[in-house]
Amino acid sequence: MKHLSRRTFAAVALSLFMWMPASIGASQQADPRSASQGRNVVQRRIPKVGREGALPFVRTELFFGTAKQDGVVTEEEFRAFVDSEVTPRFPDGLTLLKGDGQFRGEDEVVIKEQSFVLILLYPYETFSKSSQKIQELRELYKFQFEQESVLRVDDPFIVWVSF
Secondary structure (H helix, E strand, O other), rough: OHHHHHHHHHHHHHHHHHHOOOOOOOOEEEEEHOOOOOOOOOOOOOHHHHHOOEEEEEEEEEEEOOOEEEEEEOOHHHHHHHHHHHHHOOOOOOOOEEEEEEOOOOOOOEEEEEEEEEEEEEHHHHHHHHHHHHHHHHHHHHHHOOOOOOOEOOEEEEEEEEO
């Protein structure tokens, strides 16, 4: 009987452990301002020494494909898009990377293409407004360059940035 009780206890403990925050002592709380958009930003307690002089920011990555039916989006075209559309919305800075990627299109065909990855870091307090600007960029790029989508990845945790 004791053997069965230990097994039951272990199973219950394992189940509870899986529902606990990833790091011991982490305090996670969703930002209610973002819940209406279906995108939560989670705050977690960071030791004071880890954020001294740092500011709370949000990180979003956008993946822009370049394959089109009649060719590709050239680097010059993409840089013009960044200059005319991205920079005015995020003038404080951004990071742009080039990469090789692939995806399966609506027609189930795997398409290999070069891509651009745009990394945006923006102040936590501007999350809602910045999220709207990011959505505008995605829609503009899809329309202008005949794309099915622009992949968006939001880090659900606040990142601490110091300059």
